[in-house]
Amino acid sequence: MDCKVVFAALETVCEDNISALCGPTDLPYGTVAERLITCMRQIQEHGRALEPVVTNFTTVYHHYDFDAQTPGNGYRTLVKVLQSCILHIIHKGRYIASNYNSAFFRADHNASEMEAYCIALSQLRALLYLAQRLMSDNNCGQLYSLQDEDLSHKFVQEYSSMHKACFYGRCLGFQFSPALRPFLQTVVISMVSYGETYGKQQSGLGIAALSLLTSGKYVMNPELRGAEFERITQNLDLQFWKSFWNLTESGLITGFNRIASNPVQVNFTLTVPPETLHLPLASDPTLSATVSPPLAHWGPGPVHMRLISYEIREGQDSEELLAFSRTDPPPISMSHLPWVQKQPRSPWLLIHFHGGGFVAQTSKSHENYLRSWSKELSVPVLSVDYSLSPEAPFPRALEECFYAYCWALKNCHLLGSTAERVCLAGDSAGGNLCITVSMKAMNSGIRVPDGIMAAYPATLLTTDASPSRLLTLIDPLLPLGVLAKCLNAYAGTDCQTVQPMVGNGSLSALGRDTALLLSDLTQGASNWIQSFLDPRRSSGSSPSSAQRRKLVNNTSTTKSGSHMDYPDNFEPLRSESLAFVHPTSCPIIRNPFVSPLLAPDQLLRGLPPVHLVASALDALLDDSVMFAKKLRDMGQPVTLAVVEDLPHGFLSLSQLSKETDIAVEICVARIREIFQENNTSPALRQRPKMERSHQSTSPLG
Template sequence: MTDNTDFEDSFTSPHGFVDPRQSIMQTVMHMVEDNVLHFKNDESEHGQRLHSGFRALKDNLEKVSAQADLVKREVSLYDFSADVPGNGFRSFTNIVHKAVLCVFDLCKQVCTNRDSIILFRKGHYVREVEAWGQTLASIATLLDYVTDVLMPKCKDGNLLPDKSDSPVELLTVLNTVSQYSFYGRCLGFHYYESLQKTLKFLNISMSAFSEVYYSDGGFIQRTKQSVITGGKYVMDPEQRARRIVDVVQYSSVDFIKAFWSLAETELLTQVPGIVGPSLAFQQAIVVPCEDQQVPKVDGTATVVIQAPHSHLPPSPITCHLLSAHLREGMLGEKDRKGVTVLPPSPYLILHCHGGGFVTQSTKAQEVFLREWAVGVGVPLLSVDYSLAPEAQYPRALEELLIVYSWVLNNSQLLGSSATKIIFTGDSAGGNLVTGLTLKCLELGIRPPDGLFLAYTPFVFQIVPSPARLLAIMDPMLPLGFALRCLKAYAGQPSRNASLATSPVDGITMMLGQQPKMLPSTAEHPEDIPATLEVPASSNTMNQVPSDAQSDTESFVEVTETDVQEAKAGLSKEVTNMSKSPSIISEPGSDTLTTVSLTSKASEIEDFKKSNGKNQSKKENKEERSKRYVTEFLEKYVLDSRTDKQGRSVPILRTGSDESESDETVLFEASNSGTGIGARLGRAKDAVFTGISSGLSSFGLRRRETVPSPTSPSSPQEPSQSKRPSLGKISLGTTHLRRESGCSLLDEFSGVELISDHYISPLTASHELLAKFPPTSIMSVEYDFCLDDCVTMAKLLRKLGVPVTLDVLDRLPHGFLNLSLVSKEAHDGCKLAVTRMRQLLQMDEEVATEFSTTSV
């Protein structure tokens, strides 16, 4: 990762000359001051707003520049190495630098066009200047906390403070920051340009989808509403920002599952096969949910691992095998005529997908898994584990262990001799395969020969690290989404919640408090899956030595009779329960304007059980629909103004005076190559541009006399606006917070998360971590999990484990899923292929000594 925080570089002035003595900040400040003076005597409404907006820019630029300089002095203390600069503190200084560059471009446009009556659109630039003023004000608030609180806590290069009041401390800070600016006009300013339009498209889609998801009515009504709301959010960035913040703050995990599952629709899952590299073999493989016997590495015994059944009855586990070549022994290989069959590969990749433990599948991630299978050239088996909240921790980990055990016994069916096996995973999948590695080491069975982990969380706590703060401006993984995924996977309703259905006799941790040990015996011992050891020289059952087990052992030893009784009991249960799919709720089941805004899931359930029933009796469907429409119109669609007779009349809130070039191009494919991928990308751009142009042809333009949602309230015309200007907000004359009945702080202040070393690998013993295989960790500059990755890499290096760390510039969490639409994301995908080949030591040129590198 390159250091973009050098504020002393020379820069080209708007007049075309370069002054090597003048820094970027000095240039920008000079331009801002010039605009302040220029608009000081402009008595029009927009002129005065530009004057106050540039004043706000000046004040906030000075503040964030001084704060960034303080942080910059110490950022190198937290890096992995001099060759790999990257940590949450450094990311903040880079964000300031990117913001300064964006303000420079804006000031340059104003200075160039402000004297032109035709080219200078005052209304457009008013909103741009006010938006950047608010963005800088929010960054300044975050930097205040970083410099005053976090840096004193993070001593000796430690990015994860040992003691904190999390999550109360973190959420309290974030609750004081206005998030609207990060999801409006300034959305994704710190990412590569190749990604900014795609991220804007995703956020417009989420805004429109949320209204459809939380609406009442049939298919036709929802479809019509989707078209209308989609056009509204294209034209009005401020309205889009308000909607996104509401969705992030108050939507349930069911909405998250439904929205992210759009990537698994039949149409989108066809795209990788059309534009991506071709595969010779791609097939679903169902791994039976039954006991597996795996020999210990030392040959002293055979470990028998019972089939998983925590939270859900035992059910087969679906996996997908992808391979660029057809190999001997593969399932169905003999049925393929006329295809070259290669010998079994000595290598195998076991992959676990991301998705916050609650959504996604192999099909959704095929966009980069194809690249990996072809680039590495070995069979790749991806596991579709059961999803939360139906299948909470540790169900997914149990299924992963069963699949791995089955692979060790049946690798020939995958076209591999399994001489070398590596585990790969991104995000939640990286956490799962890391926990699986710990489990293998504890059980004494064969561990993987390497680990590739992409943007992986290694600490399951809401600690206020600098990188955690970055989630407040993340369009791919917003803070509210991340927290609800953690809660769905490992959340407990209270400290006294029973773990009877969980095979973990582990630790539950109240967020922000020290771990507390639970009793070592479960309430229902028969529910605990078992691991048995069969001595190599005898058929009798032996126990593992006491020192081989931890207090939080998930797989305890029982007698063979106990296992048979457990199986008999389970056979009576329903075994064909489906895995937790991502299902869109029924119409009217929830709405962002009513019950779903409560802060706790228990309150929602209580409402549905009591008030919800009474409501349905008192109010028929037609009346309820009218009420929802009225609330929706008042909240999102209608504004008001005063007519000539002094009456307040409703008008359509239609957006801003944005040029079509600013807001209509939503999605842009990578321009590299001239093949079918490039042709499809151009066709896709044309479709989206056509749709957007069609929407704009309806005449959804705000007249100059109608103020925008961010216009200041004029004393002479009090009814012309409902919201204060962003310029006033930036100057501190008002405080913008949407009034609501709940917040993330209310929802998570009393939440408990299960915490043991399988789910938080950084808490594992150093003796165990020292046994890790060579590990390659990849993270990104503005990632929620960046500090986790840096800290894990440092710890493994300290323990003597061969490790590489890559911190990629200006890419978001989950960038691998965007490799088809961004050259930089695709380059990161190819780097992942290189790291995997290094772990497998496949080529002489890449099998050199494992060293630290960066991009």
């Protein structure tokens, strides 16, 4: 949408509301009218200041795209998010102007809504100013300030002090697809309820019961929910996040996923002992390379994997393979399934590395879409359960994933595949591991995979500033404080982890009844949201409402020397307490096998075709754009698809909305393209730029 049209509409709405509310009125809510007038005037001031800023961005942000056919970068996203906020304000403002004198007009509710979006607009204004600073300090086309440590430090400081609660209350998820907002509300409510009981001297049933009882107040009071979420993201340790994310491992939730997803005939875990492997050299198959088992930190240890196959294929029921499974009785026995026809080995093999910030989740968390992939692609899927940080920092996970890849090549006949074509696929942290495993394969001289599909991968594991990283200020799924904790844990620098009083806080300590109650909480919150957000249940005279008005009226021009200097006597709202974000500054973070975006060309030259699928609203968007540019400029085959309106982690949200289904279909199409490519010669991997495919769906702007 044309930004001039948006800002003109905003100006008109503000004038209409101010004129209507300032005129003669018999309305009984004079104080609320004053709140609305003050709010609309502040929105008007923000809009007038932001219009030239946005106009400047729209004239140049195409220079930061991957190519003309793939519009997408952090600058575009910030403009899009700002426009989404303004469109919400315009919609609400038109409603107020048309209905403020109605007997059924809910004055306090509408005033609270408008105040919340006014605060969000103020904070987004700060983000646009920060993005301006990034653009002026970086070379044209560069999205990261890799050399400007001072600017990255300022970015972390701003995140630590800026008010963020407004984005997790009434405004929660405004930038995402409308179909996903109830889900995001459910996640945030569940998280703050779980956070309130986390660490208390309760166990199992007690934690779940307390979470269930306390969740109602966060449904009815959005401001309290936002403040509590901000507290959690700023203060709670990494073990809390591991514990909460691992709730997806509960038997009830995974059981529901299995019912909702495609049934498969093969789905069991394998434990491969740490034995030295010998694989043929890619350059001379008559010679072999030795691959040692994972050794980092505690010496040789087994590697755990999960085999998923829609159909039973030759080798998958062999005694040799089933010996790696500790299930008793064996997970597959053809004698018990006489009606099932065994299929021949597939020429394809999909090896998967799951996401979870290097600190949480397993193949079980990602089973839903892996089952679908196995059916749609008719391919066996081997998903690796690598060891997690901070207990197993870099390079343990990389060693285990590389070993699993080598073991799969050597034992593909057991997995139901001939491995004529092998694809690595992963999301987020798993996307990083797909790239670094391939780099390690090249470095070891063994066969590299035939292609990589990496969804929203982390290619730069630092807190360096970029326009899309600014989204961590407003993202309910990937706040900067949490992201930094995960990255530092993987680097082995997070030594401040504190064990909660209930043990390690994992779901295993909660038990089946706890999982049941927490699942009830998650399911029930979605139904409560619409009914409990009735403004008559949340009095405007509550302390949270008073604090909200104080935030809206805060126009202080007193600036701390430690904060960024903003133009026009503007200062964003600040939090009452500071977040502690430990910058990712240790040398390990810049190791090319940790941050492949920083890898020298010689470590990346020879990679197989890399297919990146990113989301425009993901804080890691610029990771994908810059990595795609780096590979393209080297002459490496690469594609980039950018989808709209989805958060980080959209693969795990499949079937929740049309948008997530489309994004998942793009990922499947990329994998299929890898499998169906006939020419595997090195010349293919060096084909000219004009022959490569760069695709974007739902372009921005």
